[in-house]
Amino acid sequence: MTRFGELSRRHFMTSVAAVAGSTLLPRALMAAPPQDPVVDTTQKAGKSVSYEKVPWKARPFPMKQVRLGEGPCKVAMEADRQYLHSLPPDRLLHTFRINAGIPSSAQPLGGWEAPDCELRGHYAGGHYLSASALMYASSGDDDLKNNANTVVAELGKCQAALKSGYLSAFPVEFFDRLRERQRVWAPFYTVHKIMAGLLDMYVYCGNEQALDMVQQMANWTAGYTGSLSYEHMQRVLGTEFGGMGETLSNLYAVTGKDYYLEVAQRFDKKQFFDPLAAHRDELKGLHVNTHIPQVIAAARYYELTGDRRYRDIAEYFWDEVVSERSYCTGGTSNGESWNTDPGKLSTELSTNTTECCCAYNMMKLTRHLFGWAPDARLMDYYERTLFNHRLGTINPEDGGMMYYLPLAAGYWKTFGKPFDALWCCTGTGVEEFSKFTDSIYSRNQHDVFVNLFIASEVRWPEKGLTIRQTTKFPEQESTSITVKAEKPAQAGINIRIPSWAVDGGTVELNGKALQAFSSPGSYLKITREWADGDKLEVKLPMRLHAEPLLGDPTQVAALYGPIVLAGRLGSQGLTEAMQSDPDHGPTQLSPPHAEAKGNGNIFAKSVAEIHAAAWLEPVKGQPLTFQTVGQKNATMLIPLNRIFGERYAVYWKTSTRSEDAEG
Numbered sequence: 179m180t181r182f183g184e185l186s187r188r189h190f191m192t193s194v195a196a197v198a199g200s201t202l203l204p205r206a207l208m209a210a211p212p213q214d215p216v217v218d219t220t221q222k223a224g225k226s227v228s229y230e231k232v233p234w235k236a237r238p239f240p241m242k243q244v245r246l247g248e249g250p251c252k253v254a255m256e257a258d259r260q261y262l263h264s265l266p267p268d269r270l271l272h273t274f275r276i277n278a279g280i281p282s283s284a285q286p287l288g289g290w291e292a293p294d295c296e297l298r299g300h301y302a303g304g305h306y307l308s309a310s311a312l313m314y315a316s317s318g319d320d321d322l323k324n325n326a327n328t329v330v331a332e333l334g335k336c337q338a339a340l341k342s343g344y345l346s347a348f349p350v351e352f353f354d355r356l357r358e359r360q361r362v363w364a365p366f367y368t369v370h371k372i373m374a375g376l377l378d379m380y381v382y383c384g385n386e387q388a389l390d391m392v393q394q395m396a397n398w399t400a401g402y403t404g405s406l407s408y409e410h411m412q413r414v415l416g417t418e419f420g421g422m423g424e425t426l427s428n429l430y431a432v433t434g435k436d437y438y439l440e441v442a443q444r445f446d447k448k449q450f451f452d453p454l455a456a457h458r459d460e461l462k463g464l465h466v467n468t469h470i471p472q473v474i475a476a477a478r479y480y481e482l483t484g485d486r487r488y489r490d491i492a493e494y495f496w497d498e499v500v501s502e503r504s505y506c507t508g509g510t511s512n513g514e515s516w517n518t519d520p521g522k523l524s525t526e527l528s529t530n531t532t533e534c535c536c537a538y539n540m541m542k543l544t545r546h547l548f549g550w551a552p553d554a555r556l557m558d559y560y561e562r563t564l565f566n567h568r569l570g571t572i573n574p575e576d577g578g579m580m581y582y583l584p585l586a587a588g589y590w591k592t593f594g595k596p597f598d599a600l601w602c603c604t605g606t607g608v609e610e611f612s613k614f615t616d617s618i619y620s621r622n623q624h625d626v627f628v629n630l631f632i633a634s635e636v637r638w639p640e641k642g643l644t645i646r647q648t649t650k651f652p653e654q655e656s657t658s659i660t661v662k663a664e665k666p667a668q669a670g671i672n673i674r675i676p677s678w679a680v681d682g683g684t685v686e687l688n689g690k691a692l693q694a695f696s697s698p699g700s701y702l703k704i705t706r707e708w709a710d711g712d713k714l715e716v717k718l719p720m721r722l723h724a725e726p727l728l729g730d731p732t733q734v735a736a737l738y739g740p741i742v743l744a745g746r747l748g749s750q751g752l753t754e755a756m757q758s759d760p761d762h763g764p765t766q767l768s769p770p771h772a773e774a775k776g777n778g779n780i781f782a783k784s785v786a787e788i789h790a791a792a793w794l795e796p797v798k799g800q801p802l803t804f805q806t807v808g809q810k811n812a813t814m815l816i817p818l819n820r821i822f823g824e825r826y827a828v829y830w831k832t833s834t835r836s837e838d839a840e841g
């Protein structure tokens with residue numbers, strides 16, 4: 179038994195006692211909701227209280243201070259907002275009520291929320307609440323907040339009826355099966371989503387009942403896990419458990435009750451953390467989205483305890499996944515797993531590449547690393563993933579989400595039906611598109627960081643400044659930053675100069691070119707006393723380039739700046755039914771894809787002739803549009819995030835080395 183193990187064992191003992199003796203704080207002492215449990219302090223009786231041991235060096239602005247301007251991010255967010263509005267609380271509550279013995283005649287939802295699905299409740303009482311809370315912070319949508327408050331209040335009745343603090347849409351017996359290591363899908367995974375949803379409703383919407391409810395759930399969790407030996411708990415962690423460690427940590431950060439942190443660390447999976455702490459990549463064979471949330475929990479443990487081992491785990495993991503196990507889109511996983519040794523993706527192009535949840539969780543992890551050390555390269559990754567794997571994976575018509583983003587040639591996008599999919603990726607999707615206002619800007623005491631080029635405005639009340647970004651990026655290779663100042667204010671504006679800006683760029687202040695520029699992959703800092711109407715004009719020329727698939731220089735993707743280009747292969751043989759997955763999870767996704775396989779191979783062959791001598795040229799008058807040259811039939815390429823309803827190719831076979839293929 180390692181020291182680490184003994185420590186955890188001891189924690190088990192002390193925390194059982196702590197939970198037994200705990201009571202809720204009286205309302206008067208209850209903390210006012212912070213902006214964000216990850217980065218903000220809690221207000222208690224008018225005073226700031228923070229339990230963070232490692233404050234972030236750059237903190238994103240609270241989402242309620244950021245608003246999106248017109249552009250593709252706003253379009254995606256609006257589709258998401260309309261979708262969230264379309265979900266009736268009574269249908270969301272149906273299985274929770276049935277489970278609690280409360281009558282319900284509502285029509286059950288389908289897919290992973292169907293009354294016989296073992297994950298039911300993960301979306302209806304979890305992701306839905308998180309997404310609504312985030313959307314409220316991003317847009318101020320009161321109606322949505324009211325719907326979500328109704329769901330919280332009704333879930334509160336279910337929790338009261340169940341008596342023990344337990345709250346779920348399935349019977350508590352699922353946890354008996356988990357403990358006995360009998361077949362069950364993922365009870366803690368589901369409970370985590372509900373706990374996170376409730377906590378988000380407290381943090382972003384000020385719902386104090388939600389905070390009370392999530393504490394009851396945490397206390398129930400403390401009792402369940404506290405009755406197990408360390409070894410037994412480690413076996414329980416063999417079943418996917420989502421971000422239990424993260425949410426319990428956040429609950430500690432919000433309440434200051436340190437036994438929540440102790441319960442959180444019962445979810446440390448030793449077998450997964452130990453190799454990472456020793457900088458060994460033993461990720462091969464692991465289910466990807468089971469594990470990324472555990473690393474986000476490690477990031478929180480570092481922030482809340484200062485223990486460097488957890489930072490090591492998080493940073494080593496991030497490096498391995500991003501540099502050794504990711505595709506050009508920023509996505510990772512194939513068939514939901516890492517199947518190979520590091521840096522070897524040549525056999526890993528399929529219809530089931532890059533589960534959307536993985537992109538969501540990697541971006542979330544990136545946010546922590548950036549907070550510790552605001553390095554532009556972290557935001558390069560964030561941008562890459564946001565623009566290529568998140569934009570374009572929501573159906574603009576009905577807000578349906580994708581599960582996988584296929585990267586093998588000849589496939590197409592499939593979207594879940596609004597009421598009959600409700601997969602994991604539907605859940606992380608509704609959250610993602612609700613928080614597009616997050617991380618565009620960060621700040622420290624003196625400086626603002628312009629991380630992403632998205633039309634938007636941020637209020638910075640501490641400085642009396644408002645910063646507006648006007649841009650059509652990426653169609654436009656520039657952005658304009660206008661300062662509104664109540665009175666002149668000294669501050670630094672840090673502008674990310676992306677790694678892809680290899681041809682340099684220019685910046686003008688109030689129409690005059692500045693001599694200074696920064697190297698790609700860093701921030702350009704401009705410090706001065708900003709006056710009302712000051713304007714920065716930043717030009718960041720993009721370049722067409724080829725990026726090889728990891729471990730296979732003969733297969734390349736074409737990118738323009740950070741934007742992945744996809745060849746348009748037409749809609750031959752594609753029916754509407756093939757583009758929607760009525761009630762599918764990953765395994766059942768295979769029939770339509772299998773059917774396409776033959777075609778996929780044909781298409782792969784047809785693009786195989788593309789090589790260095792015959793590459794791409796821009797199509798005049800159409801931004802971000804290219805066509806192949808020197809081919810019998812030219813293929814058009816547009817951003818992958820704009821492809822809908824047709825087959826596409828992202829990776830191309832080349833006959834020569836990829837470096838020669840640069841445009």
Ligand SMILES: [Zn+2]
Nearest residue numbers: 533535602603
């Ligand atoms: Zn998923």
